[in-house]
Amino acid sequence: MSELVTGDAVVLGLRPAKLPSRALALAIDLVVVGTAFVLVSVGLAVATASLDGAASAAVSVATFLLVLVGAPIAVETLSHGRSLGKLACGLRVVRDDGGPIRFRHALVRGAMGVVEILMTLGVVASIASLVSARGRRLGDVFAGTLVVRERLPAGRAATVPPPPPWLVGRFAGLDLSAVPDELWLAVRQYLTRMHQLDAEVGRTMAGRLAGELAGWTGVPAPVGVPAAAYLAAVVNERQARDAHRMFAASVSEQMWGSEAAPAVPGAPAAHPVPVAPATPGALGAPVRPAGPGDAAAPGADRARPPATGFAPPA
Structure with missing residues (x-):
């Protein structure tokens, strides 16, 4: 640090x-x-x-x-x-x-x-x-x-404590996209070391961080919820969203290859996915891969991978 x-x-x-x-x-x-x-x-x-x-x-x-x-x-x-x-x-x-x-x-x-x-x-x-x-x-x-x-010995990296069970999922509809990374870092370090702080200093710091976080999200902190519990619940919600996003991207890449990944400006071009040889269709006619001159099927750009039946961790 x-x-x-x-x-x-x-x-x-x-x-x-x-x-x-x-x-x-x-x-x-x-x-x-x-x-x-x-x-x-x-x-x-x-x-x-x-x-x-x-x-x-x-x-x-x-x-x-x-x-x-x-x-x-x-x-x-x-x-x-x-x-x-x-x-x-x-x-x-x-x-x-x-x-x-x-x-x-x-x-x-x-x-x-x-x-x-x-x-x-x-x-x-x-x-x-x-x-x-x-x-x-x-x-x-x-x-x-x-x-x-200022410096802690290596191997003592503390984890963020979980929020109270009655707050888990309560902030699922909160918009967290505008919160800066510096504030997330401040909240995370406070939560990992709040038990080492003086009680009065900890309450003051939690209230200030909760006020800043509510200002960036546009939604005030719930009345009656302690500031430290509110911070832990919001951080837990962000971690859940990050885990869900990473899981979905991993499953999509494994099932559909690089063609399923969304195009990112400036990213290197994806390698073409190998196409299996043509096999007879349901009516006996061979099915060939679509060529460059073929018209795209209606709604092809809106196609989505079929549901796998496995729910990622929330």
Whole structure:
């Protein structure tokens, strides 16, 4: 998962990051920032060797604030919550409601990080993360943010949960052709991870997605139906239609060959279907294949394959 599929373009599944992954990301960030701080400090020390003690102290304080505090704040603001360490570990900082962080969130996190990370060597941040149910440190609590996982291990692809039985088939007449793929992706990812979301955040997100889906279909969501159940039922209806369409196309191709497939603009020409030799007809006259000059039989273009008696899965 790379970008978020909600209206704010951030990660949808709010899967809180654990302390080990956050500690590894923080260690990478500290190594990078510490290296930059040492290099800048050495360069400024050489450049300001002729200054007095007060000026050198002012330069040192300014370097500390700009490199160790200002640089992480700028990186998190410009990258919407992804520092180098978080990028390497597949983490991101988001707001409590799932939206992207802004400068004020990064500023509060950076200011609190000076106290709970730099001055206490990360002890306060570790204790706060262990106590918090969602692994938040003090900077996250005051800023209203959360560190979440963007990448999931391979093999953990979740499936969309089925809708309640009393909603199956209820939206069979709904026009889903205008719904964009981005919205389908957002709905699918919400349904696969809704049990990992905070209850209030999940309800808000489900209501917003249901409103967008109803706007594209032109039919409002039924009154009294929970938003999550409505989304699951509509996604189930779309999957059923896709399965029915694929099944019908497969059966048609097996029975009638490529001549039964509809012409698609720009598609390569279909290979001719081999025609069996002429065999005697019902009245003893040989039946030959129709030639190029023969007139088409009336209604031939409207012919349909006979019913097989097998109903595809709905």
